Amino acid sequence: MKPKDFKPQFSWEERQPVISDGLLTVPQYYEGHETFTFPGWEIFPEKRPVCIEYCSGNGSWLTHRAKSDKERNWVGVEMRFDRVRKIWAKRHNLDLSNLFVVWGEAQTFTRHYISSHSVAEVFINFPDPWPKKRHEKHRLMKPEFLQELGRILEIGGKVTFVTDDRDYLLWTINHFLADKSFVSTYPDPFYIEEMGDYGSSYFDTLWRDLGRKIHYTQFYPMPCSS
Numbered sequence: 578m579k580p581k582d583f584k585p586q587f588s589w590e591e592r593q594p595v596i597s598d599g600l601l602t603v604p605q606y607y608e609g610h611e612t613f614t615f616p617g618w619e620i621f622p623e624k625r626p627v628c629i630e631y632c633s634g635n636g637s638w639l640t641h642r643a644k645s646d647k648e649r650n651w652v653g654v655e656m657r658f659d660r661v662r663k664i665w666a667k668r669h670n671l672d673l674s675n676l677f678v679v680w681g682e683a684q685t686f687t688r689h690y691i692s693s694h695s696v697a698e699v700f701i702n703f704p705d706p707w708p709k710k711r712h713e714k715h716r717l718m719k720p721e722f723l724q725e726l727g728r729i730l731e732i733g734g735k736v737t738f739v740t741d742d743r744d745y746l747l748w749t750i751n752h753f754l755a756d757k758s759f760v761s762t763y764p765d766p767f768y769i770e771e772m773g774d775y776g777s778s779y780f781d782t783l784w785r786d787l788g789r790k791i792h793y794t795q796f797y798p799m800p801c802s803s
């Protein structure tokens with residue numbers, strides 16, 4: 578299977594949510610999300626704890642995890658079509674029935690499609706840092722997204738955020754701390770710089786080869802918050 582074997586099923590004008598061949602398309606600038614019945618994690622052949630990676634890029638970290646950890650079901654969320662179809666092709670070629678791909682925007686998918694307390698773990702690896710002050714509004718880790726993460730995580734669940742960008746790291750940590758419904762796994766300064774056998778991604782390799790430090794932060798919902 579090659580990435581180009583995945584073709585969008587409709588034109589922009591006819592856009593609608595659709596599930597086909599291990600992939601959900603979540604249209605943007607679309608009003609009808611609530612009219613679509615997403616079956617939830619029944620989409621997986623086996624009922625297992627569900628982990629989501631947002632901003633999956635070409636899916637190298639995700640497919641490696643899905644291949645090495647078959648005791649859990651994995652969901653990759655990516656909004657760029659060229660990258661989504663690379664993940665989709667890897668899913669097929671590696672025969673990963675425990676991997677489901679979402680072509681869509683993270684906040685939109687989460688808000689409209691994921692039920693509360695249904696996700697065991699969330700991973701966000703090298704999301705776009707939007708370093709210019711005037712572009713900060715495009716960052717994913719905004720208070721409204723954190724609120725959604727708090728809603729979808731199961732009790733005992735956690736969010737791991739990885740970045741080379743120190744400014745985005747501190748910005749994200751501050752938003753988690755301000756949210757009050759999350760607790761940090763790590764003591765002050767709330768991040769670590771190595772995480773054993775975490776795995777690598779395209780951007781992880783890229784930044785490490787350039788000598789950049791990688792930061793890992795992790796938060797979990799306060800046990801009594803829901």
Ligand SMILES: C[S@@+](CC[C@H](N)C(=O)[O-])C[C@H]1O[C@@H](n2cnc3c(N)ncnc32)[C@H](O)[C@@H]1O
Pocket residue numbers: 631632633634635636654655656657660681682683684702703704705717778779780781
């Ligand atoms: C810097 S790349 C990192 C890719 C991958 N995680 C890695 O480490 O190689 C960031 C990715 O996040 C995707 N992305 C950015 N904002 C997103 C959003 N709101 N929803 C879904 N994907 C998003 C981009 O399209 C891009 O592929």
